[in-house]
Amino acid sequence: MQTKQHIKVWDLPVRLFHWGAVACFLVSWASASWFDNAMEIHLYSGYAMLTLVLFRIIWGFAGSTTARFSNFVRDPRSLAAYARTLRHRAPSLYLGHNPGGGWAVVIMLALLLFQVLTGLFSTDDSGSVRGPLAHLISDDASDTISAIHSVAFDFLIAVIGIHIAAVFFYRIFKHDNLITAMINGTRNIIPGMTIPELRFAGLRRAAIIFILVAVTVIVLIRFN
Numbered sequence: 561m562q563t564k565q566h567i568k569v570w571d572l573p574v575r576l577f578h579w580g581a582v583a584c585f586l587v588s589w590a591s592a593s594w595f596d597n598a599m600e601i602h603l604y605s606g607y608a609m610l611t612l613v614l615f616r617i618i619w620g621f622a623g624s625t626t627a628r629f630s631n632f633v634r635d636p637r638s639l640a641a642y643a644r645t646l647r648h649r650a651p652s653l654y655l656g657h658n659p660g661g662g663w664a665v666v667i668m669l670a671l672l673l674f675q676v677l678t679g680l681f682s683t684d685d686s687g688s689v690r691g692p693l694a695h696l697i698s699d700d701a702s703d704t705i706s707a708i709h710s711v712a713f714d715f716l717i718a719v720i721g722i723h724i725a726a727v728f729f730y731r732i733f734k735h736d737n738l739i740t741a742m743i744n745g746t747r748n749i750i751p752g753m754t755i756p757e758l759r760f761a762g763l764r765r766a767a768i769i770f771i772l773v774a775v776t777v778i779v780l781i782r783f784n
């Protein structure tokens with residue numbers, strides 16, 4: 561969907577992944593911290609997050625051009641060169657993730673994966689709600705992993721806080737509206753921007769990968 565000023569940059573699976581991850585994150589946080597007796601919901605939002613993150617990692621190899629890690633994970637020299645342009649009040653000339661954003665994506669995906677994987681082996685404070693894989697390890701090991709799960713969550717909140725602050729920094733300081741792009745998939749073409757040839761992967765491929773990942777997660781949590 562291309563006009564003179566706008567170009568499609570994010571495919572639907574990336575956008576659904578993003579806002580789905582935001583929803584799962586908020587439900588996981590609320591169910592663990594703000595509501596009593598909501599651990600069942602916490603477990604299910606964790607399974608949903610695990611499905612989304614595994615899907616996104618595979619999509620990073622098999623998805624559209626801008627979704628691929630090879631498109632946005634850049635070497636330290638490019639990252640340093642990009643960092644030097646941050647003080648300029650102009651939008652980024654990268655169509656997809658810029659070098660800073662690219663590494664932020666990798667870090668957030670790794671932290672989200674770590675969070676849900678530790679959750680699978682954790683036990684709640686009362687000892688009555690256990691992750692589906694907690695029975696595979698000793699109670700002491702599960703308690704240790706629960707403590708790590710809890711500290712990692714605080715760290716995740718900090719990283720996500722920085723992520724949201726960075727997005728607003730781009731919006732306010734650099735006049736670059738990344739948020740609309742993550743909602744409708746398109747962004748403005750900036751003069752001087754190099755427009756690479758973009759290939760968008762089909763939704764059928766995304767659906768097949770998603771279903772395979774969801775089935776794998778169900779098997780993992782139900783039959784172990």
Ligand code: HEM
Pocket residue numbers: 574577578581582585586616627656657658661662665668669720723724727738739740742
């Ligand atoms: C609350 C939990 C959140 C998590 C876990 C999260 C995670 C992520 C991840 C993993 C990506 C990479 C997307 C991809 O390539 O698949 C991303 C990108 C992005 N996120 Fe979030 N996000 C969160 C909240 C938000 C919020 C509240 C906003 C808006 C205010 C936002 C705006 C964006 C934007 C604009 C991008 C694209 C950045 C770019 O163009 O490089 N995110 N986020």
